[in-house]
Amino acid sequence: MKQKSLKNTVRNIVLVVLTLLLPVLTLLNVVFALGWEPLFHAFRQSLGQAALGYEVRSGDSPAAYPSSAAMTGADGRLYGAAYHExxxxxxxxATRELMGSALGTASGFTPLTEDGLRTMLAGETLCYAYNGEIPAAALAAWMESRSTLDEDISMLLLTRDGHLALRTKSQGLVLATAAVDRNAWARASAALGAGTCSYAGTSGGTAFRNLAPETLLFEETGFSAEILACEPPAFGDPNAADSLQTLLGGFGYSVYARSYEERDAQVYVDNDSTMRISADGTVRFTSARREAEGEPLALAAAIEQARLILEQAQYSIGAGTQAELLSAAEDGSGGQTLLFGLVFEGIPVVTGEPYARFEFQDGQLVTAVVRLRRYTASGKRQYVLPAAQAAAASPRKGQRLGIAYVEGEDGSFAPERCFTFVEE
Incomplete structure (x- = not known):
């Protein structure tokens, strides 16, 4: 009997040891299969991004996706998408590591003309265009890279032979050389899932002469999008799915925070801040007292903090919309102001005012305004004006042709052609 018990004990010990060894053996198998270099590279990237104040992990959502993205495919044709999430x-x-590496290695920028940009567009290219003007440091962080360039960027164009053009807020078009991994370029160009398109700057006709050269043009098959219904959230309705707890949590509040009612608003108060939630869904956060002066946040870290708050706010109403960063400004004395817009399936929603505004001072969020609204597809669609007709309708040069949701007389939002001016 004792011998049988001893055998069982030994067998159990062996099973425990094998179980403990399983993760180690699995790790060794991965290392031998991939080699040490990829693992070391990933670890190094993690450390580099942590230096910005937070860690950017592969797959994390940036605070703004490009409004359009295009790349020359392996067959020499241009593939891209615009206003389609x-x-x-x-x-x-598929391409962000390429662009991130280029942005991180580019230096010594010099002025570039619009004609010079058109010449670049005729080659093998990768191009991102944004609705807003985004700090280079934030763009690089989202692409798992780093940049010390002090510029706000609305367009990036990379060529296969290693030239990077940027459309910037303060200097206009600038150009520099950058590192391009040819093997990575080949892999990305063979894995594009977008449709064919062309640049306005290479169209050769007169219909698009007023458009910014990087504007993407698609075959005219007729474009339509859903008409949206708009309504405020219903946090006080027990039958609604809106989650007040989720919204409060985004700003660091508990549902047990002290609260009281004002006219058309519910007010929540903690030791050092106040949060007002109006009946129309507008949220106003104010820091009631300044804490001891602290270190200013890195701009990329402030953007990430605001993005996470907006993510919670959107989730609280089950919205199908996404917030996107439009601009980020620093005042030189520790103050930072961030403005966000709203997009529905990649198309901006235009209301005449920013969707959200955040102000940081010395590392602390001091004010925030978020205009929470629920936008839902009505089941009805509307076609937009063809690109050629829309481009011919405006005599002003330097416009990037786009699409936006605009409010109608009945309170619904319908898609319409719009122009973003990128040249002064």
Missing amino acids: RTVAQVYE
Whole structure:
């Protein structure tokens, strides 16, 4: 009997040891299969991004996706997408390491003309265009890279032979050389899931002469999008799915925070801040007292903090919309102001005022305004004006042709052609 018990004990010990060894053996198998270099590279990237104040992990959502993204495919044709959330995201995810590496290695920028940009567009290219003007440091962080360039960027164009053009807020078009991994370029160009398109700058006709050269043009098959219904959230309705707890949690509040009612608003108070939630869904956060002066946040870290708050706010109402960063400004004395817009399936929603505004001072969020609204597809669609007709309708040069949701007389939002002016 004792011998049998001893055998069982030994067998159990062996099973425990094998179980403990399993993760080690699995790790060794991965290392031998991939080699040490990829693992070391991933670890190094993690450390580099942590220096910005937070860690950017592969697959994390940036605070703004490009409004359009395009790349020359392996067959020499241009493939891209514009104002279509899923397809733009696919192109971006397949190519962002290429662009991030270029942005991180580019230096010594010099002025570039619009004609020079058109010449670049005729070659093998990768291009991102944004609705807003985004700090280079933030763009690089989202692409798992780093940049010390002090510029706000609305367009990046990379060529296969290693030239990077940027459309910037303060200097206009600038150009520099950058590192390009030819093997990575070949892999990305063979994995594009977008449709064919062309640049306005290479179209050769007169219909698009007023458009910014990087504007993407697609075959005219007729474009339509859903008409959206708009309504405020219903946090006080027990039958609604809106989650007040989730919204409060985004700003660091508990549902047990002290609260009281004001006219058309519910007010929540903690030791050092106040949060007002109006009946129309507008949220106003104010820091009631300044804490001891602290270190200013890195701009990329402030953007990430605001993005996480907006993510919770959107989730609280089950919205199908996404917030996107439009601009980020620093005042030189520890103050930072961030403005966000709203997009529905990649198309901006225009209301005449920013969707959200955040102000940081010395590392602390001091004010925030978020205009929470629920936008839902009505089941009705509307076609937009063809690109050629829309481009011919405006005599002003330097415009990037786009699409936006605009409010109608009945309170619904319908898609319409719009122009973003990128040249002064």
